[in-house]
Amino acid sequence: MKAAPLLSVENLTVRFPGATNWYGRVTSQVHAVNNVDLCVLPGESLGIVGESGCGKSTLVQAVIGLVGLTSGRVLVDGHDFAGANGTLKRDLRQKMQIVFQDPQSSLDPRLPVWRLITEPLHIRGGMPTAALRARAEELAISVGLRSDQLDRLPHEFSGGQRQRIAIARALSTDPELLILDEPTSALDVSVQAQIINLLLKLQRELGLSYLFISHDVSLVRHFCDRVAVMYLGQIVETGTAEAVFDDPAHPYTRTLLASVPSLKNSLLDVDASLTGELPNNRRLPAGCYYRERCGSAVPGCELPQALLTVRKAGAEKASPHQARCHLHIPA
Amino acid sequence: MTAHSVQRPHALSIENLSLEFPTYAGAIKALDGVTIKVGNAEIVGLVGESGCGKSVSTMAATRLLPEGRYKITQGSIRLFGRDPMAMDEEELQQVRGKLVSTIFQEPMNALNPTIRIGQQLVSVIRRHEALGRKAAEAVAVNILADMLIPEPARIMQAYPFELSGGMRQRVLIAMAFSCNPGLIIADEPTTALDVTVQAAILRLIQGRARRTGTSVVFISHNIAVVSQICDRLYIMYAGRIVESGPTRAVLDRPQHPYTRALLRCLPERVRPKEPLESIPGTVPNLLDPPPGCFYRPRCPEADTRCMEKPHETALPGGQAVSCWQRAGHPSLPSSEVPS
Numbered sequence: 328m329k330a331a332p333l334l335s336v337e338n339l340t341v342r343f344p345g346a347t348n349w350y351g352r353v354t355s356q357v358h359a360v361n362n363v364d365l366c367v368l369p370g371e372s373l374g375i376v377g378e379s380g381c382g383k384s385t386l387v388q389a390v391i392g393l394v395g396l397t398s399g400r401v402l403v404d405g406h407d408f409a410g411a412n413g414t415l416k417r418d419l420r421q422k423m424q425i426v427f428q429d430p431q432s433s434l435d436p437r438l439p440v441w442r443l444i445t446e447p448l449h450i451r452g453g454m455p456t457a458a459l460r461a462r463a464e465e466l467a468i469s470v471g472l473r474s475d476q477l478d479r480l481p482h483e484f485s486g487g488q489r490q491r492i493a494i495a496r497a498l499s500t501d502p503e504l505l506i507l508d509e510p511t512s513a514l515d516v517s518v519q520a521q522i523i524n525l526l527l528k529l530q531r532e533l534g535l536s537y538l539f540i541s542h543d544v545s546l547v548r549h550f551c552d553r554v555a556v557m558y559l560g561q562i563v564e565t566g567t568a569e570a571v572f573d574d575p576a577h578p579y580t581r582t583l584l585a586s587v588p589s590l591k592n593s594l595l596d597v598d599a600s601l602t603g604e605l606p607n608n609r610r611l612p613a614g615c616y617y618r619e620r621c622g623s624a625v626p627g628c629e630l631p632q633a634l635l636t637v638r639k640a641g642a643e644k645a646s647p648h649q650a651r652c653h654l655h656i657p658a
Numbered sequence: 659m660t661a662h663s664v665q666r667p668h669a670l671s672i673e674n675l676s677l678e679f680p681t682y683a684g685a686i687k688a689l690d691g692v693t694i695k696v697g698n699a700e701i702v703g704l705v706g707e708s709g710c711g712k713s714v715s716t717m718a719a720t721r722l723l724p725e726g727r728y729k730i731t732q733g734s735i736r737l738f739g740r741d742p743m744a745m746d747e748e749e750l751q752q753v754r755g756k757l758v759s760t761i762f763q764e765p766m767n768a769l770n771p772t773i774r775i776g777q778q779l780v781s782v783i784r785r786h787e788a789l790g791r792k793a794a795e796a797v798a799v800n801i802l803a804d805m806l807i808p809e810p811a812r813i814m815q816a817y818p819f820e821l822s823g824g825m826r827q828r829v830l831i832a833m834a835f836s837c838n839p840g841l842i843i844a845d846e847p848t849t850a851l852d853v854t855v856q857a858a859i860l861r862l863i864q865g866r867a868r869r870t871g872t873s874v875v876f877i878s879h880n881i882a883v884v885s886q887i888c889d890r891l892y893i894m895y896a897g898r899i900v901e902s903g904p905t906r907a908v909l910d911r912p913q914h915p916y917t918r919a920l921l922r923c924l925p926e927r928v929r930p931k932e933p934l935e936s937i938p939g940t941v942p943n944l945l946d947p948p949p950g951c952f953y954r955p956r957c958p959e960a961d962t963r964c965m966e967k968p969h970e971t972a973l974p975g976g977q978a979v980s981c982w983q984r985a986g987h988p989s990l991p992s993s994e995v996p997s
């Protein structure tokens with residue numbers, strides 16, 4: 328039996344006003360997220376990869392309510408999150424916490440570590456200072472900090488330690504889902520390894536789910552059970568990490584994977600002309616969003632593309648491998 | 659080296675350079691005996707974790723460090739045979755524009771936000787070449803096209819904020835190449851960019867450098883990125899070069915324990931969900947580095963000899979390593995790291 332998703336996103340669209348005319352009326356829109364469906368099951372990690380500006384951060388910010396939804400739904404534990412109010416809203420919100428890329432700017436420089444870690448609990452209220460401090464110590468130790476560091480200020484810590492503080496803080500409300508938006512991109516590889524190991528350990532111990540955004544494809548492959556590849560606000564391919572990375576079906580995913588610098592090959596065998604940039608998202612293309620960069624385009628690509636199941640076998644039933652490209656209609 | 663290299667000086671030669679930043683808390687020993695040689699038309703990578711001295715090495719060479727705030731305590735620098743420390747401001751401007759160009763990580767800071775791209779390119783070109791406005795514009799459009807920038811004529815009219823980060827970085831690379839410098843210093847030029855754009859930019863830098871015989875110092879904290887385009891690598895740790903050699907040799911037969919650890923931290927060589935190898939501890943405080951080998955507090959192979967600073971051992975095949983464990987073994991076989 329398939330577990331009920333902790334998070335499901337249904338047909339989510341986010342638009343921002345792009346430009347306004349003299350009268351303040353919106354004349355163009357930024358199509359940041361376009362009809363995204365995804366779900367995260369308890370205890371699993373879903374990775375989102377895609378190039379800068381493709382809508383990854385907007386997507387997760389819409390999920391936790393930092394950005395308004397234009398249409399679609401976000402369900403947390405089966406409850407409509409955007410529509411929820413009062414204590415339900417608060418309870419649902421606390422099931423999800425977000426950790427940002429830059430540990431420098433996401434922590435108030437004037438607060439000591441223990442206050443930073445327990446700030447979400449403090450905001451929630453109802454906990455005396457002594458209890459907050461005790462909880463801070465527990466959390467600090469669980470992320471590999473020492474209790475004698477609790478009174479220090481964030482600037483006394485290295486980038487990796489600051490990210491540990493940010494993770495401890497995110498864990499303070501006992502969330503079930505951590506949204507990790509490029510959590511290690513600002514860190515050195517040896518420190519990245521420590522943080523990734525910490526996140527994997529926390530997941531084993533606490534059964535956490537992760538929604539993990541990264542542009543580092545090899546890291547996503549290492550860390551995630553399933554992945555969604557985004558392009559121009561759309562999911563263009565999804566499936567188990569293994570299926571998508573070992574046997575990419577969408578031409579964009581293939582280009583993306585071919586661009587990943589690897590220690591194995593020292594020559595880039597990517598056609599540089601394919602490694603262009605995202606088209607303007609003010610006016611979405613009529614057909615396949617990837618068409619102007621796609622080396623495999625054929626007649627039929629000028630039509631809108633749906634996510635099609637690439638193959639559906641045994642263990643993959645729960646998470647079919649799908650690609651948004653008509654060249655992958657199963658025979 | 660050979661007589662040949664005596665006639666044609668290295669594009670960049672940093673010899674046993676030690677450099678400190680005096681601060682109220684003491685001297686930050688940013689570089690300690692760094693030697694880096696960049697031959698003509700050679701693409702050399704400088705790799706190491708943040709703060710290890712990659713930028714300081716090259717900024718010292720181009721005199722971009724804040725004047726009066728640092729002290730060179732030993733060693734020398736030559737840019738095409740000339741000593742940048744002995745140059746006056748006018749010479750420096752000449753050298754920076756004509757001989758050496760630097761590409762930095764954050765493309766926004768390097769462009770004037772209020773001036774159109776085309777105008778900025780044209781003024782850089784005209785500063786170094788006696789061209790009329792029209793001719794310089796034609797050169798600019800060509801260089802933009804060379805950088806695979808679509809619709810270069812339109813981009814000439816754009817302001818920096820209208821371009822994506824990847825596009826701005828291409829403009830800066832175009833600008834760096836625009837006066838045909840002999841040496842390009844690319845300091846983490848792709849760190850802020852997507853892999854697809856990064857792949858394109860690495861190709862552009864490599865292709866253009868090879869075509870024009872430009873030397874490149876490519877700085878990155880990402881060993882996989884530098885390995886894509888560099889002929890040789892220098893691995894830095896805490897202000898020292900710990901290993902150097904031809905790219906393939908360093909990747910396939912890393913000799914220094916730090917280089918090995920750096921390679922094993924990467925998820926590429928580990929089974930999914932398995933813990934990644936991480937390096938215990940942290941980099942030393944450059945105000946008060948430990949005696950002997952700076953890697954000793956974190957090194958699994960350390961022994962009593964390591965209380966003294968290891969000297970560099972040259973290995974066959976052009977590799978060199980500063981580690982006591984390798985001092986007596988000039989031809990250590992391939993490491994446990996599979997290639």
Ligand SMILES: Nc1ncnc2c1ncn2[C@@H]1O[C@H](COP(=O)(O)OP(=O)(O)OP(=O)(O)O)[C@@H](O)[C@H]1O
Nearest residue numbers: 343344357359378379380381382383384385386608
């Ligand atoms: N507040 C906003 N107003 C207008 N446009 C926005 C806003 N926030 C994001 N966008 C646009 O929405 C699109 C998606 O942006 P988003 O930040 O989600 O991308 P991303 O995939 O997270 O990129 P990165 O990898 O660079 O973090 C981009 O075109 C961006 O410029």
Ligand SMILES: Nc1ncnc2c1ncn2[C@@H]1O[C@H](COP(=O)(O)OP(=O)(O)O)[C@@H](O)[C@H]1O
Nearest residue numbers: 679686688707708709710711712713714715944
């Ligand atoms: N202007 C400066 N004043 C004091 N210390 C500096 C200055 N510039 C760099 N440093 C120090 O020198 C060391 C090397 O820095 P840098 O070369 O920028 O490292 P990276 O390898 O990340 O490029 C670091 O410890 C850094 O803090």
Ligand code: SF4
Nearest residue numbers: 615618621624628652
């Ligand atoms: S639908 Fe056509 S243009 Fe789009 S990815 Fe597939 S082949 Fe390429």
Ligand code: SF4
Nearest residue numbers: 951954957964981982
């Ligand atoms: S010299 Fe000693 S401490 Fe330094 S890297 Fe070699 S074995 Fe390790």
Ligand SMILES: [Mg+2]
Nearest residue numbers: 383384385508
């Ligand atoms: Mg983002």
Ligand SMILES: [Mg+2]
Nearest residue numbers: 712713714845
């Ligand atoms: Mg630097």
